Amino acid sequence: MSTNVKFSANGVRKIFHDERTNRSVEAISNLDLEVHDGEFVVLIGPSGCGKSTFLYMCAGFEFPTEGDVAFEGKTIKGPGPERGIVFQDFVLYPWRTVRRNITLGLELKGVAKQEAAKRAQHWIDLTGLSGFEDSYPRQLSGGMKQRVAIARTLACEPEAVLMDEPFGALDVQTRDFMVRDLQRVWDETGKTIIFVTHSVEEAIMLADRIVVFGARPSRIKDDIRVDFPRPRTESDPEVQALRAKLIDLLADETRHESIAG
Ligand SMILES: Nc1ncnc2c1ncn2[C@@H]1O[C@H](COP(=O)(O)OP(=O)(O)OP(=O)(O)O)[C@@H](O)[C@H]1O
Ligand SMILES: [Mg+2]
Structure with missing residues (x-):
């Protein structure tokens, strides 16, 4: 064990x-x-x-x-x-789109833009956010915002x-x-x-x-x-x-x- x-x-x-x-x-x-x-x-x-x-x-x-x-x-x-974290108060950046909220962690890790976008798309699809890539947080429901937070955490592959x-x-x-x-x-x-x-x-x-x-x-x-x-x-x-x-x-x-x- x-x-x-x-x-x-x-x-x-x-x-x-x-x-x-x-x-x-x-x-x-x-x-x-x-x-x-x-x-x-x-x-x-x-x-x-x-x-x-x-x-x-x-x-x-x-x-x-x-x-x-x-x-x-x-x-x-x-x-x-x-060790990735997802807490109740989703801290999304209001001035970034869904895609760019999700690529943020990857950018910070130094992943190239194109590669980051590709990886983000995988998690966008997996968390059911397809079609909302270019939306801003204010345009999303609470559930969708939380999906973005989850996708963002998972995209960093913890x-x-x-x-x-x-x-x-x-x-x-x-x-x-x-x-x-x-x-x-x-x-x-x-x-x-x-x-x-x-x-x-x-x-x-x-x-x-x-x-x-x-x-x-x-x-x-x-x-x-x-x-x-x-x-x-x-x-x-x-x-x-x-x-x-x-x-x-x-x-x-x-x-x-x-x-x-
Ligand atoms: N930073 C802190 N300073 C002082 N006391 C704290 C701090 N963080 C937590 N506590 C206290 O420690 C105890 C445990 O708090 P904690 O937030 O871990 O509980 P919890 O099980 O998550 O509760 P909830 O289900 O309400 O979220 C509480 O009595 C809380 O007041
Ligand atoms: Mg608690």
């Missing part, structure tokens, strides 16, 4: 200290987690349990107070091109993609489409993905593995392997049973949280 580990967290603890109020928050208490090559891992859990904090550590934006987060066995010391509630700001129908799209893209690329969500539905449709975080300070409450064939349908009894189990686990955590104050 240890041969193809992409991300590994060992004894990770994270304390945020607020200088202004002189208060400390323990966001993560003791986290051990391994994510393997090609795995689609969904992190789910109550608000404030440290999901984003953990993802930011994988991205190299935050660092553990204790313990270690590593990528391919090397401690993460900052962001890197092998080995792993970190996604923090990427569909959180979208309406339910758009979300369903995006989930199906992402499923297809993942099928075709086989990337390692860590995906944070509040949506039990997204988790069930997408995950190979669902890691349920407990209430703050977070620990892992459950680690569930999901090996139902894809594409999954909500009416499938297995899917429904898992859905019920997840809702139960999450409700349990929210109860603990409110008792603890």
Whole structure:
């Protein structure tokens, strides 16, 4: 198993200290987690349990107070091109077209313009943006903007993609489409993905593995392997049973949280 580990967290603890109020928050208490090559891992859990904090550590934006987060066995010391990110607030450049938003990362990497355009087209097609190459972000719906953000990240060919509630700001129908799209893209690329969500539905449709975080300070409450064939349908009894189990686990955590104050 240890041969193809992409991300590994060992004894990770994270304390945020607020200088202004002189208060400390323990966001993560003791986290051990391994994510393997090609795995689609969904992190789910109550608000404030440290999901984003953990993802930011994988991205190299935050660092553990204790313990270690590593990528391919090397401690993460900052962001890197092998780890792409897609967060909820799509940061597209309004003055650049769809194509040029997607080629941006490639241009920064020094890829020649023509080659960058060719590569961008591949991801434009794969993410269903064909026909919108020359549109500007303001002309796109929220779902399409998020597709551009995903295409831009994938165009840089990272080995792993970190996604923090990427569909959180979208309406339910758009979300369903995006989930199906992402499923297809993942099928075709086989990337390692860590995906944070509040949506039990997204988790069930997408995950190979669902890691349920407990209430703050977070620990892992459950680690569930999901090996139902894809594409999954909500009416499938297995899917429904898992859905019920997840809702139960999450409700349990929210109860603990409110008792603890
Ligand atoms: N930069 C920071 N400074 C101080 N506290 C922080 C900082 N970032 C996160 N926290 C605190 O750490 C805890 C975990 O936050 P985090 O954003 O990781 O939770 P989350 O699980 O992503 O929540 P949500 O589901 O609401 O996005 C929270 O109590 C939060 O207030
Ligand atoms: Mg978060």
